[in-house]
Amino acid sequence: MSTSQGRPSPYERLRADAEAGRVEEVIVAVPDLQGRLQGTRLSVPYFLDEAASPKDPTESAGSHPAESGGGFGACVYLLASDVEMDTGPGYAIDAWNIGFGDFSLRPDPATLRTPPWDEGTALVLADAVWPGGEPVEVAPRQLLRTQLDRLATDGLRAYSGTELEFLVFRESYREAWNRRYNGLETATSYNVDYSLQGLAEIEPVARRIRREMVRAGLSMETARAECHPGQYEIVFRYDEAMTTCDNHVFFKNGAKEIAAQEGVALTFMPKFDEGEGNSCHIHLSLRGADDSAVLADPDADGGMSELMRHFVAGQLACLADFALLMAPNVNSYKRLQPGGFAPTGITWGRDNRTCPVRVVGSGHSLRIEHRVPGGDANPYTATAAAVAAGLYGIENRLPLPEPHTANALADPSVPRLPSTLTEALHRWENSEIAAKVFGEAVVGHYAQAARAELAAFESAVTDWERVRGFERL
Template sequence: MSTDPNPFPMPVERLRAEVAAGRIDNVIVAVPDLQGRLQGSRLDGEHFCERVLVDGFAACVYLLAVDVEMNTGPGYAVDPWAAGFGDLNLTPDIRTLRELPWDPGTALVIADAHRPDGRPLGFAPRHVLRTQLDRLAQRGLTAYAGTELEFILFRDSFQEAHDRDYRGLRTATRHNVDYSLAGVTEVDPVLRRIRREMTRAGLKLESARGEVHPGQYEIVFRYADALTTCDNHALYKTGVRQIVTQEGLAVTFMAKYDEGEGNSCHVHLSLRHVDGTPVFAGDGTGDRAGMSPLMEHFVAGQLAGLRELTLLQAPNINSYKRLAPGAFAPTGVAWGRDYRTCPIRVVGTGDSLRIEHRVAGGDANPYTVVAAIIAAGLHGIDRELPLPPAQSGNAFTATDLPRLPGSLAEAVHLWENSSLAHDAFGQEVVTHYAAAAHAELTEFAHAITDWERHRGFERL
């Protein structure tokens, strides 16, 4: 048995021993929902070991057909009302089993969703990503990814924020602390706790620093195979919220909290042969220096699919407040060599050569984000798409570039009418994620905003 108190993944034999000794008394079985949140149940440790490891655990199908408020309805690939709110089966993926340092006596495992007859639920985010990884595997390839996720930390608790209607909140730092060492001193104890406990939970820390918006922070973990990275990302967001709650603070991963800088989720991704050999490095010259033909096609596929697959990168109305001119987020379709104004940035050399996909915000579902990147890349590889010249100027201000969708309504229209999306993901997935977007749009259309009240209460 390992002497490390928190080895990851946790061997089942160790879990059984910890449960028998009373050191772990419950196991969380969680499934990523359409928003990328972990949803599930706490199970008695003995019951999990005796029954759930073998049979799985039943949960209501509506978990994968709801909006952020947990409301459901018709239009999804599975209509929970028409299905009588029946069950799906959550099958634990033992490779994700780990202890939670911030929740003593608790282990967590991420599960895959299956229909009662055993078939995978095709629109479940984890399966959406698996499908694209399987397509890569058919070509002898695998994907490695890393996510750079930002959040804004507040001195107020979640309860206080709610009671104040999320107005007048105090950010944890008072000004721009981008790369500042002294600027985060006051909040470093909680940030240090987050870093330390994520490491104990199996994430491999690379770097951490303050960001531009007051209270904003970014922690970067080492890349891994794409599925592991997305699982870690979902766990990280859940864990950060739980840790800051215990500290009496609050945090948001909203793409755009206010008029200041938004929360991004930049994704670094490269491909390898299944034997581990990198495939992006090659003999390209000029702005393609060091790139292989396969990488050129992969990047060209990103450009070809960027507009049509934006929905999977930016799934909420608020997402597009970040993807706006002047918001230091991409708005034009372009690629560049170490150009942060482009949505597709090529960075690194040799074995570390990779793309940085800069469209997604902190609100995005990591599984669908990475699935979209792979699908677009395969579109370029399979069709041997030529790579246009790299962007040589500021892509934020360039007026001759195709534009990313400017709204959720435009993004879902492009998604529903995309042959690329239908070919790569299938009708069921296209329908399901379009329904989620339409539900978001419908709810917003019914809402009365502060902007409307401020503009019209007296003067209209």
């Protein structure tokens, strides 16, 4: 089937690539709770004839969609597990209680692309659906889609961009693992923020990442070294919010694969050591159904429309309650501490990088930059949180306080963000706004993910404890 413009559809292009010998396999992947890609390789004929062939699941009553076409079966625990792939009770999906059965991964043809670093392979992202065809509501992609659908009801569309930072080390992933990630050597020796020198050892892998992402269809805007030794940032052009998040997980997965092939290691973790952390600033704007710049009003104070003022006010009102969706791990909060260049309070400012919500741009580019998420953020849940917060402000016509014009990091009068995962979990579980906006199942599911993370951390013995207590206690 061709597109409405007469161009070949993604699957027609895939079939042509397969017949020409350019593609042999298709990876069907679903973004998990951590924003990682989990999936399976399928032969191209099987993918096109079975997984990519949609059918009404009611045609075969009681059968799995993967068996009746239009999906591929995958175990339900993929969306109910922690970083170690451990699952258990407490999630909205109780894998043990339902016998580790399957849901169906339904490919989204709009996400099909060929990673240059994986020759002969195509990759497509999928949505998780239950046997009856209902979406799995706790799936990160569905979480975002639900909020975007709410926007669409009001005639609005969200556009976003994510800015991911990462650290590059000279050791391979295997060497880093064997060292338990201690004593690693960064690819640069000192602060190279904006520098054009001192990048000889980081540039080969960074150049390959840039080039191969562009070859895969991403539109790069900028790339530069950052503050922490070995730190780098690549920024890709904004797009509709779902597309941006899809590109984000594709980039993050691919960057690690390229690094491994180059014999080096890179990490997106928010806080690797006591130096500068890895952020993931999210830029978010809204447009009308007619593509109008609904956030801008050239005649208003600061060029911000009344809609935008409510939208920003909603960010502030919900930030503490929704922090868990933006900072989901113990390490997330090591970055959000005083003394670093990451937000610690709840306020907003016009082009003020010390605020968690920074307003920048004008006209169609007028937007917020959400500075809370780190490199570990799941882009779908973080963006869903920002969209939901903005809608809360719009629907309740929340007033916007005056912008912060000074250093918000050093102002004790600014209300504080949650400073630990425990505090963020408490705010999330007890939030009436979260329950109303996301539903009790989603709140409980992501609360369990946080509890699993905390339980793992609290049972671990750290290097800090050994240095502090081995000899002196």
